[in-house]
Amino acid sequence: EKYMAGMDDPRLPKMPKNPTLVDFFRYRIPNPAHLLQSANLALKNGMGERIALACLLHDISVEALIRTDHGFWAAQLVTPYVDEEISWAIRKHQTLRFFADKSVGYDYPHKYREWFGADYKVEPWIQAEYDEAKNHKWYMTSRLITLNDLYAFDPAVSDLTIDHFEDVIGRHFKQPKEGLGFDGSPVAHMWRTMIWPHSFL
Numbered sequence: 001e002k003y004m005a006g007m008d009d010p011r012l013p014k015m016p017k018n019p020t021l022v023d024f025f026r027y028r029i030p031n032p033a034h035l036l037q038s039a040n041l042a043l044k045n046g047m048g049e050r051i052a053l054a055c056l057l058h059d060i061s062v063e064a065l066i067r068t069d070h071g072f073w074a075a076q077l078v079t080p081y082v083d084e085e086i087s088w089a090i091r092k093h094q095t096l097r098f099f100a101d102k103s104v105g106y107d108y109p110h111k112y113r114e115w116f117g118a119d120y121k122v123e124p125w126i127q128a129e130y131d132e133a134k135n136h137k138w139y140m141t142s143r144l145i146t147l148n149d150l151y152a153f154d155p156a157v158s159d160l161t162i163d164h165f166e167d168v169i170g171r172h173f174k175q176p177k178e179g180l181g182f183d184g185s186p187v188a189h190m191w192r193t194m195i196w197p198h199s200f201l
Helices: 021-027 033-044 049-057 060-064 070-081 084-096 110-116 124-133 139-147 162-172 188-195
Strands: none
Touching: 021 162, 033 049, 033 060, 033 162, 049 070, 049 084, 049 139, 049 162, 060 070, 070 084, 070 188, 084 124, 084 139
């Protein structure tokens, strides 16, 4: 079929010619509730727009592309379009989730005890990542992502859409004029994969 050769897949909404981050949220992220609620919580907690943007993007690879090492993939996806601190924070949040920080009220997630068991020990590479991150100048930026990384959703906040964050995105995400996937960046192919996920060419 034509869509298998890189044409639009009729099973998916058609993307605009020069797709923006907002377009990906509208047409390629099937369930953005976690990202929207995390970003909303960051704003509600007075964290500011940059942290809210980091929360909005921190799990974008999980929702739209790939799950394994999601912090690394998400950071790679957005690195050309956000400042270095935000990219670093998104990458490291994957590791920081496993380590409590009483100074900001972050406990080891109860869900992890259920999923992995009470005696779970992180892999050595995760421990090494944490040892590097905990003394880094941007540690707290990443820690604030984990603090607003909701594992249970608030049913009272059910009307959030990406429209609520368009201004935040406009101020802190460097949208390429050619559109995500077509700007020649080192990650353009990843965005194109989301546009045409079933193309084999």
